[in-house]
Each structure stands twice: as structure tokens, then as C-alpha cells.
Amino acid sequence: MSTQEPTIVASQKAGWGELLDGRNAVYTIVLAGGVTLHAVNIFIVTTILPSVVGDIGGLEYYAWATTLFVIASILGAALSSRLLDRVGAGRAYAAATALFVAGALICATAPAFPLLLAGRFVQGLGGGLLLALAYAVVRLVYPETLWSRAIGLISAMWGVSTLIGPAAGGVFAELNIWRAAFWSLVPFSVVFGTVAIAVLPRESRDVAEPSPLPLPQLALLTASVVTVSAGSISANPLWNGAGLVIATLLAVLLIRVERGARTRLLPKGTLDTDGRLVALFATIALLVTGMQTEIFIPYFLQVLHGQSPLIAGYLAALMAMGWTLGSMLSAGRSDEAGIRAIRTGPIFVLAGLVVLLLSVPAPGSVGWQLTPICVGLLLAGLGIGIAWPHLVTNVFKETPMSEQGLAASSITTVQLYATAFGAAIAGLVANLGGISDPGGADGAASAALLLFGASLVAPALGLISVRRFAERRNQDTDGQELEPRQASRISTI
Incomplete structure (x- = not known):
């Protein structure tokens, strides 16, 4: 792409304004818009599901509305690099959006819950593609000096979505028009898909012959x-x-x-125990796993601290807002500062979870007494937000040029897989702690104590994995590795 040639040797300091300058602004809107569409949908559906089962039944399948969506999202993410290789960025985004719209339409017209589950699967497939394509296309349309900022902005969309999704879903639920929640996604998706195919590159720059699945x-x-x-x-x-x-x-x-x-699912060298990629992916998985305690935060705030569902929901969103803030503050740092951010991230997550361990199980906090809980949620979110742009950027830097698309899909695959595993582990620990037996305030307090105590393991292991990455990076000669990679990138462009 000739539009990117002048930026290959650009200054090492690229500001946020460059993401909104000229053609970059259109790319930024598309990439951020795809992630926002996926994330807002998640929060809307979570909010309206009680209304859905109240209307068409299916309470026994309630959890599968999320389970099937996550499974399909993982499959979509895993397939994204092949789709990108075959049809290029513009058509890949259009295909992902078409699947997302088809799923929304099935859900909007579903007469029974099993058909709605089918719609959620199709929607998840499209959503997973949108999420993974955002990371993949970053390296195709921006110079490397803007990668971490673009990834930080993409991450920030999750925080924005926590403000939009629950509010929109709540309105649809209060008006008892849950089907309209799915219908409302259709026009936005159609406009988004049309813009994406019009402005994004139509040819892939990675491999001449895409590998089989x-x-x-x-x-x-x-x-x-x-x-x-x-x-x-x-x-x-x-x-x-x-x-x-x-x-x-x-x-x-x-x-x-x-x-x-x-034919591999992950980039070459990811499972090499002596390599740096394995440490990066391990850190991503561990930090995401540690964050899954947030699914129980609304319940603990309501049962132990007397908060309304609305207030509890928005307080729980502080973790996502911390992720957004951390990403925006950290993105754009130099290489060495980025490595320090990666090493700092697990420390913040660990500190936040310790604060939650000390404050959430103690019942009765109201008003300003909720401050420690809010601080803990923000710290945990800040930790993963500070590290995230640089974790993703370094995965790209450690991956051969021929497998950059595979690296992008792998990031989302590992993230979603860790989410599913982390949520299951959190559920297991909460059940062992007595959240349902004996239940009530006593069961919630016991479950919170055990859950947040167990959650400390993940960021603690994350500290080890980031240290190993930093040590291995320091042992290698940067010039010998980076110059061929940079030359390959310039010849590819």
C-alpha cells in the first residue's frame, strides 16, 4: 500500500492525533466500530436475557445463550486469519458483519429459545471475527509506530461499551420490547459493513497461498x-x-x-518453552483468567453491600473502565517503556485483587465505605489495561512476517479461551465457597473470600511469565533480530 510508504521511516514518536488524521481516521472508526458492535451486543443481551426467558421460556438453557456465543466467538477468531488471507480485509469485515446481522435477525424473530440459541451462535461467529480482525488489520493499515496506540484505542471500546450496553439493554427490558434490542443492531451493522468494505484493503499482504484449516x-x-x-x-x-x-x-x-x-492454530514457536512468544501468550491468558472474578461482583454488591442491580452493575463496570484508562495511558510508549508496562501490569492486577479480597467479603459497606471496592476494581482493570497494548504489539514483533495474521487471530483465541476457563474456575470456586449452599449473605461472604483468595494465583504466575519474557528478550541481540524483520516488513509493503 503506497499510502503507508512515507511512514515506514517515520519519527519514533507518533501521537494520538495521527490515528484521526486523514485516511487513518476512517480506519480507526472502522476498527473501533467493529469491536464496539461486538462488545455492546454482549452487554445488551446480558441485560435483556431475563426478559427473553420470561416471554418465550427456556430458563433451563439460560446459560447456553452465553456459552454458545463464546464458543462461536472462539471459532470465529481462530478462522479470522484464513478469511483475511483469502478475501482481504474489506471483504473479511463484510463477511463478519453479514454473519453478525444474520444472527441478530434470527434472535429477533425467534419463536422459541432453541432458535434464539442458534442465532446467538451465528452472532458469536461474526463477533469473534470482528474482534480478531481488528487486531489483524491494525498492522496492515497503520505504521508500526501507531500499533500500540491503535490497540489501546481498540481496548478502550470495551469500557465505552460498558456504559452504552447495559443502559440500552435496560431500556429495552423496561419497555418489554426485547426483540427490538436485536433489531436495533441491524441498521448500525449494515452501515458499518458497507463502510468497511469500501475503505479497507481488498487484498491480503501476507501469504500467497492460504493454509488449510x-x-x-x-x-x-x-x-x-x-x-x-x-x-x-x-x-x-x-x-x-x-x-x-x-x-x-x-x-x-x-x-x-x-x-x-x-497446519497450526498458533504461530510458530508459541509452544516453545524456551521462547518469548509462550511467555507473552501465557501472560495474556493469566491476566484474563484473573479478571473473571468480575462476573460475581454485581451479586456480591447486591447481597453483601445492599446495592441496587443498576448501581451494582455500573460499579462492576469499573474494572472495564480501568482497563480502558490503563490502555489509553500506556499505549504509545517506547519499546523499553512498553516492556516496563508489561512487567507492571500483573502487579496492579494483584494489588487490585488483594484490595477486593480484604473489602468485598465484609458485609454492610455503603456510601464512602464502598471506596476500597471501587479502588480494587479500578486497580485490577488498570493492570491489564497498562500491559495489554504492549503484550499484543510484542506478539506481532515476535512473530514471523508470514504468520502475522495467525498471530492476530491467536491473540483473540487465547483471550476468549482464557475467559471461558476463568469463568468456569470462578464458578467452581464460588460454589465450593458456599454461594448457593448455604447461600444468602453468609454464603456470599464465604464465596467472596475463597474466590478472591484463589484469584491471586493467576496474576502471581503472570509476574513469573513476564519476568521470563523480559529475561529472554535481554539475552538476545536486538539488532540481529529486528533488522531482518524490519527489512521484511518494508519489502512486504
């Missing part, structure tokens, strides 16, 4: 997520544990198959 790995990945999700739905800790154990065994088998496969 890694079908065995995708099958094992799906089976693992289905198993852990099915186990997490049960109120019986034995079923929770069984689902987690079987899913872990499937994940181990997935790793073994991936190691020996010609």
Missing part, C-alpha cells in the same frame, strides 16, 4: 470449551470439577496435536 485443533478447542462451560453451569461442585478436569485434559491433548501439526 487446523480442523483437529479446532475440534479439540471446541470440545474443551463446551466441557468446561457445561460443567460450570451445574450447581454441583463435583460436576464443576469434572468439567474442569476433562476440559484440561482436552487442552493438553490440543497442545500435543498442535506441536506435531503441519
Whole structure:
């Protein structure tokens, strides 16, 4: 793309304004818009689901509306690099949007809950594609000096969506017109898809011959997520544990198959225990896993601290807002400052979870006494937000040019997989802590204590993985690795 040639040797200091300058502004709107569409949809549907089951039934399948969406999103993310290789960025975005719209229409017209579940699966497939394509297209349309800022802006859309989604969903639920929530997504999606195919590159710059799909790995990945999700739905800790154990065994088998496969799901070297990519992906997975305590925050705030559902929901969103703030503050730092941000992220997450461990289980906090909980949520969100742009950027830098698209899809695949696993583990720990038996305030307090205590393990392990990444990076000679990569990037452009 000739429009990017002058920026290859651009100054090392690129500001936020460059994301909104000229053609970059259109790219920024499209990439941010796709993630926002996906995220707002998640929060809207979470809010209206009680109204849905009240109208068409299906309470016994309630959790599967989210489970199937997550599974489909993981599949969509895993398939995104192949789609991008085959049809280019513009058509890939159009295809993702078409799937998203089709899913919304199925949900909007569903006469029964099983058909709505089918719509959620189709929607999730499109949403996963949108999420993964955003990371993939960043490196195609921006110079490298803008990568971390663009990724930070994409991350920020989740925080924005926490303000829009629950409010919009609440309006539709209050008016008892839940079908309109799905219909409302259609015109925005159509406009978005039209703009995307008009402005984004229509040809891929990565590989001449796209590789076939890694079908065995995708099958094992799906089976693992289905198993852990099915186990997490049960109120019986034995079923929770069984689902987690079987899913872990499937994940181990997935790793073994991936190691020996010609067609891979992850970039080359990701499973090399002596490499840097494995440390980066491990950090992403651990930080995302540690964040899954947030799914119980609204419940704890209502039962233990007397907050209304609306207030509890928005207080819980402080973690997402912290992620947004951290990403915006951290993005755009130099390489060395970015490494420091990666090393700092788990410390903030760990500190936030410690504050929540000390404050959430103690019942009765109101008004200003909720301050420690708010601080803990913000700290945890800040931690992952500070590290995220640089984790993603360094994954790209550590991946061969021929596998950059695969790296982008892998980031989202690992993120969503860690979300599913983390949510299942959180459910298991909360059940063991007594959230349903004995239940009530006593059960909630016990569950919160055990949940936040157990959650400290993930960011603590994250501290180890980022240290290993930094040590391995320092051991290598930067010039010998970066110059060929930079030359390859310039020749590709």
C-alpha cells in the first residue's frame, strides 16, 4: 500500500492525533466500530436475557445463550486469519458483519429459545471475527509506530461499551420490547459493513497461498470449551470439577496435536518453552483468567453491600473502565517503556485483587465505605489495561512476517479461551465457597473470600511469565533480530 510508504521511516514518536488524521481516521472508526458492535451486543443481551426467558421460556438453557456465543466467538477468531488471507480485509469485515446481522435477525424473530440459541451462535461467529480482525488489520493499515496506540484505542471500546450496553439493554427490558434490542443492531451493522468494505484493503499482504484449516485443533478447542462451560453451569461442585478436569485434559491433548501439526492454530514457536512468544501468550491468558472474578461482583454488591442491580452493575463496570484508562495511558510508549508496562501490569492486577479480597467479603459497606471496592476494581482493570497494548504489539514483533495474521487471530483465541476457563474456575470456586449452599449473605461472604483468595494465583504466575519474557528478550541481540524483520516488513509493503 503506497499510502503507508512515507511512514515506514517515520519519527519514533507518533501521537494520538495521527490515528484521526486523514485516511487513518476512517480506519480507526472502522476498527473501533467493529469491536464496539461486538462488545455492546454482549452487554445488551446480558441485560435483556431475563426478559427473553420470561416471554418465550427456556430458563433451563439460560446459560447456553452465553456459552454458545463464546464458543462461536472462539471459532470465529481462530478462522479470522484464513478469511483475511483469502478475501482481504474489506471483504473479511463484510463477511463478519453479514454473519453478525444474520444472527441478530434470527434472535429477533425467534419463536422459541432453541432458535434464539442458534442465532446467538451465528452472532458469536461474526463477533469473534470482528474482534480478531481488528487486531489483524491494525498492522496492515497503520505504521508500526501507531500499533500500540491503535490497540489501546481498540481496548478502550470495551469500557465505552460498558456504559452504552447495559443502559440500552435496560431500556429495552423496561419497555418489554426485547426483540427490538436485536433489531436495533441491524441498521448500525449494515452501515458499518458497507463502510468497511469500501475503505479497507481488498487484498491480503501476507501469504500467497492460504493454509488449510487446523480442523483437529479446532475440534479439540471446541470440545474443551463446551466441557468446561457445561460443567460450570451445574450447581454441583463435583460436576464443576469434572468439567474442569476433562476440559484440561482436552487442552493438553490440543497442545500435543498442535506441536506435531503441519497446519497450526498458533504461530510458530508459541509452544516453545524456551521462547518469548509462550511467555507473552501465557501472560495474556493469566491476566484474563484473573479478571473473571468480575462476573460475581454485581451479586456480591447486591447481597453483601445492599446495592441496587443498576448501581451494582455500573460499579462492576469499573474494572472495564480501568482497563480502558490503563490502555489509553500506556499505549504509545517506547519499546523499553512498553516492556516496563508489561512487567507492571500483573502487579496492579494483584494489588487490585488483594484490595477486593480484604473489602468485598465484609458485609454492610455503603456510601464512602464502598471506596476500597471501587479502588480494587479500578486497580485490577488498570493492570491489564497498562500491559495489554504492549503484550499484543510484542506478539506481532515476535512473530514471523508470514504468520502475522495467525498471530492476530491467536491473540483473540487465547483471550476468549482464557475467559471461558476463568469463568468456569470462578464458578467452581464460588460454589465450593458456599454461594448457593448455604447461600444468602453468609454464603456470599464465604464465596467472596475463597474466590478472591484463589484469584491471586493467576496474576502471581503472570509476574513469573513476564519476568521470563523480559529475561529472554535481554539475552538476545536486538539488532540481529529486528533488522531482518524490519527489512521484511518494508519489502512486504
